Amino acid sequence: xxYALQFQDLTLGYDRYPAVYRLRGExxxxxxxxxxxxxxxxxxxxxxxxxxxxxxxxxRIAFGGIARSEIAYLPQQxxxxxxFPITVADLVGMGLWREIGGFAGxxxxxxxxxxxxxxxxxxxxxxxxxxxxxxxxxxxRALFARLLLQDARLVLLDEPFxxxxxxxxxxxxxxxxxxxxxxxxxxxxxxxxxxxxxxxxRTLMLARELVAHGPTTxxxxxxxxxxxxxxxEACAGPPHTCGRSAA
Amino acid sequence: xxxALVEPFADFGFMRRALVGxxxxxxxxxxxxxxLMLRRMSLTGDAMAHAxxxxxxxxxxxxxxxxxxxxxxxxxxxxxxALLAGFVTRxxxxxxxxxxxxxxxxxxxxxxxxxxxxxSNVDLMHVLFGTVLALDNAALILLGAIASLxxxxxxxxxxxxxxxxxxxxxxxxxxxxxxxAHLTLLILVVLNLVGGFQALGTLxxxxxxxxxxxxxxxxxxSIGALIAVATAIAMLSSVSGLLLSYHFSLPSxxxxxxxxxxxxxxxxxxxxxxxxxxxxxxDRVPVPLPERGGSLGSRE
Numbered sequence: 023x024x025y026a027l028q029f030q031d032l033t034l035g036y037d038r039y040p041a042v043y044r045l046r047g048e049x050x051x052x053x054x055x056x057x058x059x060x061x062x063x064x065x066x067x068x069x070x071x072x073x074x075x076x077x078x079x080x081x082r083i084a085f086g087g088i089a090r091s092e093i094a095y096l097p098q099q100x101x102x103x104x105x106f107p108i109t110v111a112d113l114v115g116m117g118l119w120r121e122i123g124g125f126a127g128x129x130x131x132x133x134x135x136x137x138x139x140x141x142x143x144x145x146x147x148x149x150x151x152x153x154x155x156x157x158x159x160x161x162x163r164a165l166f167a168r169l170l171l172q173d174a175r176l177v178l179l180d181e182p183f184x185x186x187x188x189x190x191x192x193x194x195x196x197x198x199x200x201x202x203x204x205x206x207x208x209x210x211x212x213x214x215x216x217x218x219x220x221x222x223x224r225t226l227m228l229a230r231e232l233v234a235h236g237p238t239t240x241x242x243x244x245x246x247x248x249x250x251x252x253x254x255e256a257c258a259g260p261p262h263t264c265g266r267s268a269a
Numbered sequence: 270x271x272x273a274l275v276e277p278f279a280d281f282g283f284m285r286r287a288l289v290g291x292x293x294x295x296x297x298x299x300x301x302x303x304x305l306m307l308r309r310m311s312l313t314g315d316a317m318a319h320a321x322x323x324x325x326x327x328x329x330x331x332x333x334x335x336x337x338x339x340x341x342x343x344x345x346x347x348x349x350x351a352l353l354a355g356f357v358t359r360x361x362x363x364x365x366x367x368x369x370x371x372x373x374x375x376x377x378x379x380x381x382x383x384x385x386x387x388x389s390n391v392d393l394m395h396v397l398f399g400t401v402l403a404l405d406n407a408a409l410i411l412l413g414a415i416a417s418l419x420x421x422x423x424x425x426x427x428x429x430x431x432x433x434x435x436x437x438x439x440x441x442x443x444x445x446x447x448x449x450a451h452l453t454l455l456i457l458v459v460l461n462l463v464g465g466f467q468a469l470g471t472l473x474x475x476x477x478x479x480x481x482x483x484x485x486x487x488x489x490x491s492i493g494a495l496i497a498v499a500t501a502i503a504m505l506s507s508v509s510g511l512l513l514s515y516h517f518s519l520p521s522x523x524x525x526x527x528x529x530x531x532x533x534x535x536x537x538x539x540x541x542x543x544x545x546x547x548x549x550x551x552d553r554v555p556v557p558l559p560e561r562g563g564s565l566g567s568r569e
Binding site: 075091093094097100101102103106107108112113116119120124125152168172 | 437489
């Protein structure tokens with residue numbers, strides 16, 4: 023199986039302080055992988071490295087035939103300015119950026135696709151609503167609709183189900199599973215192990231360094247969780263200051 | 270009534286020139302102000318207005334009331350502050366508001382120092398408050414050119430600017446236009462302020478940029494309509510301010526900006542979009558039923 027991503031001794035960090043240290047491994051193309059780990063484990067940092075907003079301090083990420091333009095990313099805390107005067111259709115339509123660019127007009131076929139994406143996440147009838155009138159769950163649905171339009175081969179989701187109700191979460195998990203069915207590669211940072219066990223075949227456990235990576239049942243063990251907690255707690259500073267070598 | 274409204278412009282060339290100049294500023298600067306307001310950068314306009322002062326002052330001292338010298342000086346000073354602030358923000362931990370404040374304060378102090386040590390208070394008044402009733406052909410051509418360039422640039426960069434304003438993280442993830450859109454907006458701010466200070470002065474030019482935009486926010490919620498309403502308010506303020514200035518012998522720059530300020534105050538009170546009266550009225554009206562059933566249709 024070809025890989026979508028290959029981490030080659032990847033070290034990522036802020037101001038020279040590593041947040042992810044010497045990560046190695048591959049994410050298979052078409053896989054549905056949960057990224058888990060304690061707070062401060064470097065999960066979001068890893069996604070920022072993949073999307074390219076954070077440059078590696080050391081090592082590199084190899085993309086197995088996936089261009090940067092084929093990656094879609096939903097950050098943990100979306101930067102969307104909810105007071106900005108645009109409608110749900112405008113927000114979702116931004117997902118067509120790679121297709122129409124910054125300057126071309128929106129044709130009838132594009133408008134139809136925007137409407138279909140909005141309907142697919144259960145927001146039909148909300149097209150003309152200003153985004154400021156939406157609840158947190160509804161905004162998350164709209165952002166998923168935008169991801170749908172991005173038509174990306176690699177989808178990165180950073181805690182996508184935080185602060186949404188059970189129904190919204192079920193609907194959005196349906197969208198994620200649909201992407202997996204279409205052969206897209208999905209990486210999602212998650213905290214709820216029940217959700218991971220139920221819907222994500224593969225898991226990568228991170229505690230600033232790699233703890234385990236493989237089938238979810240083999241990764242989400244008590245021993246690995248204990249080890250991850252220990253690694254994060256024992257290593258509040260940079261890993262090389264913690265008196266132990268990298269894994 | 271006709272005499273009071275039309276005759277000043279029909280009878281006097283300087284009034285017609287002032288009108289054309291102010292309408293050009295309204296067309297060019299106000300849409301830029303709408304984007305500044307939507308990006309919560311309204312005070313950036315004020316900072317940039319101060320930042321261009323030393324350049325304009327140096328130009329004024331070197332060549333007198335020379336359009337070219339003051340424009341070039343203002344442009345150099347404004348662009349230097351915009352670029353330096355952007356550079357410091359990107360390479361250090363200082364946020365843009367702090368770096369911009371630092372550079373504009375240095376710039377403002379330099380400007381005041383230059384004018385007060387080398388010129389007179391009259392010189393300073395020229396630079397600070399403009400000379401809208403003394404616009405010559407070259408000034409009008411400059412104002413028209415800046416307005417045209419602004420509108421053209423905004424039309425071309427409309428989508429990147431909207432995206433950079435509404436969701437900059439997303440724009441950075443799909444395109445490399447983020448920094449360019451931000452810098453272009455700052456350049457447009459500097460250009461319009463440099464154009465505007467010929468007529469209204471460095472400190473008043475920012476008023477025609479921001480006040481109509483802030484007023485329009487109380488009347489409409491779509492970007493296109495915001496730009497249209499803000500431009501209309503700016504144009505009406507220009508005409509009304511010039512007439513008030515003519516009939517009551519008031520300085521024209523402050524008169525125009527005060528009319529725009531009046532429009533803002535009225536909009537704040539009676540504007541249908543979250544104006545004070547509208548808010549008071551809503552408190553008395555029962556909340557309407559959701560548009561559709563189920564938890565999804567109502568606000569969670």
